[in-house]
Amino acid sequence: MSADHANHADHTVLIVGAGPTGLTAACALLRHGVPVHVVDRRRGPATAPKALVLWSGALEVLDRLEVATPLAERALPLAGASYWSRGRKVAGVRFGGLSNTRFPGPLCVPQPVTEELLYARLTQLGGAVSWNTEVSSVTQSPTQEGDTVTALLRDADGQESTTTASWLIAADGMHSTVRGTLGVDFEGATYPRDFLLGDVVLDPAGGAELPDREAQYHLTPEGVLVVVSLPEGGHRVFFDQPAGTRADRPEKPELQQLLDARGPGKWRISEVWWSSRFQVHTKVAAAFRSGRVFLAGDAAHVHSPAGGQGLNTGVQDGYDIGWKLAAAIRSGSAAPLDSYQEERRPAAVRAVRNADRQTKLWLVRNPLVRRLRDTLLRRLSKSGALERRIIPELAQVDLDHSGSPAVQQSSAPADGVRAGRRVPDLPLTPVHGTKAATLHTYLAAGKHTVVVQDDGRPATQAARAAEEARRATHPELSDVLLVRTGPTDTPTAGNAPAYDLASTPAGSTARTPQAVYVRPDGTVGARVPLDGPGRVAELLAHLPVLAPAPSGDLPGQR
Template identity: 30%
Template sequence: MNEQCAVDVLICGAGAAGLTLAIDLARRGIRFRLIEKNAEPFHGSRGKGIQPRSQELFEDLGILDRLFAVGGVYPTERRYRDDGSYSEANSIEHNAPTSAEPYQQPLMVAQFLTERVLRERLLELGHAPEFACELVAFEQDAEGVSAQLADNTGTQSVRVRWLVGADGGRSFVRHALGIGFPGKTLGVRALVADVRLSGLSADCWHRFGEGDMLRQIAVCPLAGTELFQIQAPIPLEADIDLSAEGLTAILTERTGRDGIQVHSVSWASAYNMNARLADQYRVGQVFLVGDAAHIHPPTGGQGLNTSVQDAYNLGWKLAAVANGAPQNLLDSYEEERRPIAASVLGLSTKLLDGMQRGDMRRGREVHQLDLGYAQTSLALQHAERTGNLLAGDRAPDAQLRGASGQALRLFDLYKGAHWTLLGYGVTPGAVSPRPGLHIHHIGPQCELVDEHGQLQRAYALAVGDWVAVRPDGYIGAFVSSAALERLEGYLLQVGLGPVMPG
């Protein structure tokens, strides 16, 4: 048995959540290993919608433009009637970007392309997943986790501070911890397949038999590829032929058309839809993220997005504690993320009910821009603050002007692994600099000018207000200049103490 050098974090599972966590840890200089029991990357399209909030996350990680380049917008839906006529409509609301919300529409990227872009970004940071490497056992104590790994060279032992299970709905980590996974099977079985086909155009999303669960079938061109994704409900017990011939027969039967031909199948799956939520996200030094913690029906495109947001929440907290922040900071992961998953499960199930009736409309409720962590332990604000934006909410974007005359965005200031502290009309120097905190002063004769008032409108700031923005783009604290001792206490809580003179 080989003894491996200890690392801070062992991530089990190299899907979208595991890769996102690995990138976040890599850019923070945290030692980790990312293992994946499968011998090669997932090659299906399953989670193909990247919602606006996740687009902001991927902008922060430096890959959003790459995802736009390999993906595309959702096409118009063409809904066919039994007589062969059809209507066209957008099931997704189209709203113009604003200064506060620069991304307003979901982006379509096949999951295998999203994960490929994530792997490429991780490689730029000097790391790569270890495929065909499986977690087979682990034990933990107060200081860390001892894990047993198996690969094609044998077994090895690794000692880590934390283990993160990003290993999917059948999570070995969750089972080994004995964490309950209550919920329900939703009584809907479906097929999904990535295919090459002829007989349908690639300029729209073709839908047949809407509202009839026995005849419904959808064929969507996958942006950035030559593939189409077939989706259809199927009987709960029947054997389904997922070959090219079998899928062609299903298409012919459900569309009433003889001219649609599937030529090849690159990936296909028949599955039962479930809605389940883990009883706990953490046991000691072990955490669950993504599908290991929650599984959703695919309606509304919430699963992958919720999963990568889990990783985005956990990554900065693991790094902060690794660098000396109070241990109880890690308690906030489950506190913040589990209620979000519960809410999203409810939304996905509601949208599934609508889909069964033929209602495919999607609006702001799927964008995840309104999800946040208000009234949690990391949300601090002065009692008199009211309005639509509170501590714990997503931090809006805004256009500013630097003292040099150049335009910039708030998101430019937030981008990276640090905290950001904005002082609006404050006295410079009132808060001392410290590692991991970028302090910016906004106002006349300051480094930044709110030239068009976008910052003030988005954040509803009074002169003398301070805003602490977390590394994951949520507002940590609103504090007035009269209560700087509360701000100092908050910064200590998250591991940002001042540097003491030597």
């Protein structure tokens, strides 16, 4: 190594990979004031459309980073999905009816648009990406200042240098160099089928109707055909075939032949914008953390494109480790980091399992099993059970973190607010402060927040006490929010924002005054009844995600 490429330690968090996962993590850290160093082996942001669908959980994350609104302007809202067998529609689900979220349905938007907007947000926040920079090895070692991570970097000219950081987030894809260097097992299997996709322009020859704002699944004995409407007017077509059939990029004749065999028989491909042939794996890393290194996105889990779960799960990984690293760095406590694997690995395993279940549904060959599948789909669709089950799974909007070390349980009655679950999105009427019309709108800033819920009696004193406790112990929290479920004579609590509930949804409001800590991801981290003095201070003092580290305990030591 030359003297011109010496070791430097200018950055707190090194992020390897500038795809949606890495960019989300970087933006989340920068929003919380933590400097980052982002590197990527590519020449620049993605151009291949790859992932296509964003669900509610990922959209809420992007909203906290101020990316969801411009993204929605360039996306196509999908209205539903339909399943076809033997040329007939056997089932359907409608999108857009998911409750308790600002994003009730999925958006169709090619991955380069998501990356473009996240990259723009990164630069707006003062971040940058070192393109053409590959990580070839990673080591962890203790120093006088604390444990560090050192990465050996190689640029496009083959020049090597090292960089040292306090933490590293590996978002460097399925073939993660970082994961391999650490020796973390990537557990799972590969489907015995190759998969082909193409973004194409379809002509409805003979008057055959094209899918409009929907995804169609044509399940045939030879294989599956998936057709999804695209924002720019074309369609994505997706097929499977026996592994090893061909290795070249799919061209128009091959795609048309498969379309004729599996589709309605009257669609013609007039133009191919982009195509790809690939294998599909279903794998999850044995561990999402190794010391000061965290795995996220495809470096931690890969699965079938069924349901469009890959990018969605990765974006939520990136946001989760981003805000937790920021909390650990600010508080000096390792507690937030202990929850990353406990929360995100089960979510990834669930997403992989759901995608695998859908893929196997596509690939049924036995005629008897196919008839049973079609009958079951028809009945579930007719009863609405298919929609009720599949949409929440795909949306990943209300995960259960009740067993997480970053959640403090309470023996008090839940009153519709449960520790470890997403806080309800209550409609609000502003009394003082911001003009947010719902609780989720207020929380979309992605800050740590204390919500004081009032039962209709004057709660100014409780809210003021909560605000004083917050300022004294945790200035990184946003202002205390007073939510009143009934009229009072005292409309404000110091300078804290205050709201009246515009309505009272059953089971979603507190019957007794309580203080609720809401994490940046919208999850209820803890709650206490306001039944005595000092209760809010007690909540903050014992909250694992914000508790100060014991003497001598450096963040990240295990």
